[in-house]
Amino acid sequence: MPNHKPTAAARPDVPEAAAPVKRVRGGPKGLRIADVAAQAGVAPMTVSRVFNSPETVAPETLERVRQVVQKLGYVPNRLAGGLSSSRSRLIAAIVPTIAHSLFSETVQVFSETMSRAGYQVLLALSGYSDSSEEALLDAVLSRRPEGVLLTGVAHADSLRERLSNVGIPIVETWDMTATPIDMLVGFSHYQIGVAVAEHFLQRKVRAPGLVSANDDRALARRDGFRERLAQAGIREVAEVLVPPPSSVALGKAALPRLIEQAPKLDAVFCGSDLLAIGALGAARKLGLKVPSQLSICGFGDLEFATETTPQLTTVRVDGTRIGLTAARCLLDRLAGTDRDKVTDVGFHIVERETT
Amino acid sequence: MPNHKPTAAARPDVPEAAAPVKRVRGGPKGLRIADVAAQAGVAPMTVSRVFNSPETVAPETLERVRQVVQKLGYVPNRLAGGLSSSRSRLIAAIVPTIAHSLFSETVQVFSETMSRAGYQVLLALSGYSDSSEEALLDAVLSRRPEGVLLTGVAHADSLRERLSNVGIPIVETWDMTATPIDMLVGFSHYQIGVAVAEHFLQRKVRAPGLVSANDDRALARRDGFRERLAQAGIREVAEVLVPPPSSVALGKAALPRLIEQAPKLDAVFCGSDLLAIGALGAARKLGLKVPSQLSICGFGDLEFATETTPQLTTVRVDGTRIGLTAARCLLDRLAGTDRDKVTDVGFHIVERETT
DNA sequence: CTGAAAGCGCTTACAG
DNA sequence: CTGAAAGCGCTTACAG
Structure with a gap:
């Protein structure tokens, strides 16, 4: 034990208390509620009330504190506030x-x-x-x-x-x-699939297909679609799944693949309006008339789609x-x-x- | 002074210290770092290190603490962490x-x-x-x-x-x-206006107009557009300002108003692709061919617009x-x-x- | 209507 | 590699 100072021996009556080491942390980073309080001549609690329950503060105090806040540009620290108040x-x-x-x-x-x-x-x-x-x-x-x-x-x-x-x-x-x-x-995405199937069935569709993103909600729509069609006796449904995010290009590429699966394809339910627009473009190139020869239904009812592609049907949800x-x-x-x-x-x- | 107990008198040598009132606050709302520390048999500081500087913790300690964290489902409180660490x-x-x-x-x-x-x-x-x-x-x-x-x-x-x-x-x-x-x-939105003006000038446009949202950036594009046209001697530029957010409907409504101002209108710079699509729709109704009789330029290069309205020119920015x-x-x-x-x-x- | 004390759950700054 | 103490900037819970 080096540095053993004989303090206790020199002052036998005073028990040796370790001098409390003052730890310092970086110093203040900005204004604190205490700064405002000091300038306004109130307690920090009162400044806190000015922000959180001004109705409980005397009008003059309120005004005075607010002026100091304004002058100093004080912004409360919600990390601290949140921690304290939960x-x-x-x-x-x-x-x-x-x-x-x-x-x-x-x-x-x-x-x-x-x-x-x-x-x-x-x-x-x-x-x-x-x-x-x-x-x-x-x-x-x-x-x-x-x-x-x-x-x-x-x-x-x-x-x-x-x-x-x-x-x-x-x-x-x-x-x-x-x-x-x-x-x-x-x-219900499932019910949307059912509704689109019914829409197609009313139009006497015989060979429907589906282009869908490969995510849970899109797959629920697919399931509703296929099951409703199956009830009507249509069990062959061409299907192309694409990875999200869906795009016009994916829709465009999907239509020929659908037609490979179902040469007589006369309706397509697309997982999004973008896919539907792509499918529409591909249909044009193939000389298919939409909707008379091929019905296309999208999903999303995007504003532009309404305006620019009136041939498309779509499903509108109020986001x-x-x-x-x-x-x-x-x-x-x-x-x-x-x-x-x-x-x-x-x-x-x-x-x-x-x- | 009721309830004045003769404590001091009864124990004359013990100076009366006010019993420190233990204030209680709501009680713990959830797991704290101390709970993990106790279970893992380490100090809270060590748990903190497991999250913030795992490389400074002994491998076995790390593993043990992590298992306790997992088991308890502890999630650090970043309000506290942020406050403490700035x-x-x-x-x-x-x-x-x-x-x-x-x-x-x-x-x-x-x-x-x-x-x-x-x-x-x-x-x-x-x-x-x-x-x-x-x-x-x-x-x-x-x-x-x-x-x-x-x-x-x-x-x-x-x-x-x-x-x-x-x-x-x-x-x-x-x-x-x-x-x-x-x-x-x-x-530079201003430079975009200039570039669109030059694009129109190359096409020998004589009576250009502008539909723009009434916001700072759109107005900067307008200024570049007008000033470049003015340099080329075109000072009459029909203009319709619409409130943001712009939409297809606003573009549709704007075109007739532009034509009122400039009956020979042969080009329109629209503040967005949506406005451009609207203007295109209005042009169709009026029997104007786009782009041969009327050039329309949008802004934004939205994916769908590329695909569905090839008659439109637009300005692409890589957001x-x-x-x-x-x-x-x-x-x-x-x-x-x-x-x-x-x-x-x-x-x-x-x-x-x-x- | 106002204020002094304690505590919220972490991390810093040391010390070992 | 680990830990005890102090402090981050607020608000709660009282007390007056």
Whole structure:
């Protein structure tokens, strides 16, 4: 034991207390609530109240503090606020993609609505694979969101369980299930497939085909489509699956392959309007008249498609309404109000041009 | 003074110390790092290292802690982590809108890239008005993001100043300026206007018109367009401004108004492909042949437009590249690497069908 | 209507 | 390679 100073011996009556080492951390990075409080001559708590419950602060105090806030340019630190209050004011939106997609308008309205209510949106893009969904969920939950919007209902059981265990409101969207994790705003992809099949059957279609992206929701539409056709005695349905994201080019390439499978092809149900436009282009090249010789139905009812390709039929889903309703579901629950578990927003088949 | 117990009198040698009142706060809401530490038989610091610098932890310790984490389903609280480390791992993306818009693919790629690097994206939709930009910025900065992506360069001076004062990397996108706040990835809307004017001039256009959304970037394109035409002696340029967001319907309604202003109209520069599609539809109804009697140029080069309306010319900007480059700018700076201040990604005029 | 103390769940900055 | 103490900037839960 080197450096053994004889302190105790020199001052036998004073028990040796280790001098408290003052640890220093980097120093202040910016303005703190205490800075505002000092300038305004109030306690930090009062500044906190000015932001979180201004109605409980005396008018003059309020005004004085606000002026200091303004002058200093103080912005509260919500990392600290959230940690302390367990209210992150954050909502996560987990979406496969927002690029040229139907989901973008859902996210748009959802975000606007949440923002108006004082929440901010954490955007989490899941892609179309589940591979990293666990990691994505970890990342999302690490922010302690107060609610989560999910796209689709097909998630690994472990995910569903984890989500329901965190005890925050969850809305699943863009799909339908009998067993939602919590709340649901969507529609049945299977029923869309059924409806498109019926639409084709009314038109006396005999050799229908299908071009679809290879994802859960698209496959549900396919199943509804095939099963309804099977009921009507049509069991041969040409099928081409393409990897998401779907595109015009994929639709264009798919039509000839469909015709290889079914030379008498007279109807195609496409997984998206982009695929439908591609199929339409391919049909033109092959000299097939749409819709008289070949009916083509898309999915999405994109604005441009309505205008530029009146030969196409499509399925319209109100993505805006989904976003708005999903936001309301979460907000109601956060406010303690009860909410319907399931909202079916339905869909419409939009036929643009008869004949 | 009721309840005045004679404590001091009864124990005269013990100075009366106020019994420290144990305040209780709601109780634990979930798992804490201490719970994992206890189960794994290590200190909380070691658990922290397992997440933040696993290479500094002994392999067996690492494994043991990870198993406990897995078993318990522990997810670190980044509100606490961010507060403590001043590293929020959050990046804000401030965009006018992501609904049916060119920005959505920029946000998509930006978000993917940031996500891969361990950051999460806070989505802030500014709309097209500046009115609430101050409030939006407050909301964004309250999360202490480590970087910000901005759309456009036209921001109130107060905003620009506040942003440059926070001292985090900022990328402005989708526009060009000589005085960026920090970094910039974009192109010149003014030059696009010039280029479209030149395109029309090459085609011997005599009575050009313009349909544009009434926002800063669209107006910059207009200015370039008009000034280049003026240089060529064309000073009469019919003009219709529409409120954002632009749509097919607005384009359709605008063309007749343009023709009222300029009965011999033979070219239109539209602020977006949607407007161009609308104008094309209106031209058809009026019996005008596009492009032989009327040239129409859009902006955006949307995939569907290429395919469905080959009569239209358009201006292509690579939104994906903007998103990727913007992400790299921020990541390089966060890694301490220097970066070009300004990246001009340019644009192309896409002429789909000659004649 | 206002404030002093304690605590939210982590990480920094040391020390060993 | 590991850990004990202090602190990040707020809010809760009281008390007055």
